[in-house]
Amino acid sequence: xxxxxxxxxxxxxxxxxxxxxxxxxxxxxxxxxxxxxxxxxxxxxxxxxxxxxxxxxxxxxxxxxxxxxxxxxxxxxxxxxxxxxxxxxxxxxxxxxxxxxxxxxxxxxxxxxxxxxxxxxxxxxxxxxxxxxxxxxxxxxxxxxxxxxxxxxxxxxxxxxxxxxxxxxxxxxxxxxxxxxxxxxxxxxxxxxxxxxxxxxxxxxx
Ligand SMILES: Cc1cc2nc3c(=O)[nH]c(=O)nc-3n(C[C@H](O)[C@H](O)[C@H](O)COP(=O)(O)O)c2cc1C
Numbered sequence: 001x002x003x004x005x006x007x008x009x010x011x012x013x014x015x016x017x018x019x020x021x022x023x024x025x026x027x028x029x030x031x032x033x034x035x036x037x038x039x040x041x042x043x044x045x046x047x048x049x050x051x052x053x054x055x056x057x058x059x060x061x062x063x064x065x066x067x068x069x070x071x072x073x074x075x076x077x078x079x080x081x082x083x084x085x086x087x088x089x090x091x092x093x094x095x096x097x098x099x100x101x102x103x104x105x106x107x108x109x110x111x112x113x114x115x116x117x118x119x120x121x122x123x124x125x126x127x128x129x130x131x132x133x134x135x136x137x138x139x140x141x142x143x144x145x146x147x148x149x150x151x152x153x154x155x156x157x158x159x160x161x162x163x164x165x166x167x168x169x170x171x172x173x174x175x176x177x178x179x180x181x182x183x184x185x186x187x188x189x190x191x192x193x194x195x196x197x198x199x200x201x202x203x204x205x206x
Contacts, residue, residue: 001139001140006136006139006140007136009139009182010135010136010139010145011144011182011183011185012145012146012147012183013069013144013145013146013173013175013177013182013183014067014068014069014146014183015068015069015072015177015178015181016069016072016073016074016144016173016175016176016177016178017072017175017176017177017178017179018071018072020073020074020175020176021052021074022052022074022075022143022174022175026141026143027050027075029141030134030137030138030141030143030174031048031134031137033133033137033140034048034130034133034134034137036133037126037129037130037133038129039122039126039129040122040125040126041086041089041104041107041108041111042092043085043086043088043089043092043108043122043126044085044092044126045081045082045085045122045123045125045126045127046079046080046081046082046126046127046130046169047080047081047082047166048077048078048079048080048130048134049077049078049080049160049161049162050075050076050077051075051076051077051078051160052074052075054071056159057070057071057073057076058071059159060076060151060156060159060160060171063151063152063155063156063159064148064150064151064152064156064171065150065151067148067150067151069146069148069173069175070148070171070173072175072178073146073173073174073175074143074174074175074176075173075174075175076171076172076173076174077134077171077172077173077174078156078160078168078170078171079127079128079130079131079134079168079169079170079171079172080123080127080162080166080167080168080169081120081122081123081124081125081126081127081166081167081169082123082165082166083116083119083120083123083165083166083167084119084165085122085123085126086108086109086111086112086113086119089104089105089108089109090105093105120167123167123169124167124169127167127169127170128169128170131147131169131170131172134172134174135147135172138172138174143174143175143176144174144175144176144177144182145172145173145174145175146172146173147170147171147172148170148171148172148173149170149171151168151171153167153168156168156171191204191205191206192204192205192206
C-alpha cells in the first residue's frame with residue numbers, strides 16, 4: 001500500500017473481533033518498521049509494552065474507563081517515553097563519526113540534564129511519533145488499530161511496571177475490526193483552516 005492508500009485506510013477502530021491472536025513474528029515485523037521513526041538527537045525515547053494476556057488486558061480495561069477494545073483487540077500496546085533517554089547518548093553515538101560524536105554528546109547533555117520539562121516534552125513527542133508509525137505499520141500489514149489516551153496514567157503505569165523515569169504516552173490497540181467493518185471517516189477541518197502560507201495569518205493553502 002502506498003502512503004496515500006495507507007492514510008485513507010487507517011481508522012480508529014473501537015470494535016474488534018475477539019479471540020484474535022497476533023504472534024511475535026507479526027509484532028516483530030511491525031516494530032522493525034516503527035523503530036525507523038525519527039527522534040530528536042536520535043535518542044529514540046520510546047519503549048513499548050505489548051499486552052496480550054487476557055487477565056492483564058482485563059485489568060488494563062478496568063483502568064481505561066472500561067473501554068472494551070482493550071480486551072477484544074489482539075494486543076494493547078502501551079507506548080511509553082523515557083525521561084532519561086539522553087543518558088544513553090554515549091552508546092547511541094559510539095559508532096558515529098568522531099566529529100559528530102564530539103559535537104553531539106555535550107550538546108545533548110547540556111540540553112537535557114536538569115531539564116525535566118524538556119525531558120517530558122521530548123518523551124511525549126517521540127512517543128507520539130512512534131505511536132503514529134505503529135498504527136501505520138500495523139495497517140500496512142493488515143491490522144486495525146486505535147489510539148487511546150482514555151486511561152489512568154498512574155494506575156496503568158503501576159499495572160505495567162513503569163518506573164519513575166518512564167511516562168505513558170498513549171495506548172494503541174491492535175486487532176481485526178469486527179466483521180471487517182471500518183468506522184466512517186469523521187469530520188476533518190478544511191485545508192484552508194489549518195494550512196497557512198508563510199505565517200499563521202498568511203493566505204490559506206487551496
Ligand atoms: C491522543 C489520542 C487519544 C485518543 N484517545 C481515544 C480513546 O481513549 N478512546 C477512543 O475510543 N478513541 C480515542 N482516540 C481516537 C480519536 O477519537 C480518533 O482518532 C478521532 O476521532 C479521528 O478518528 P479517525 O482516527 O478514525 O480518523 C484518540 C486519538 C488520539 C490521537
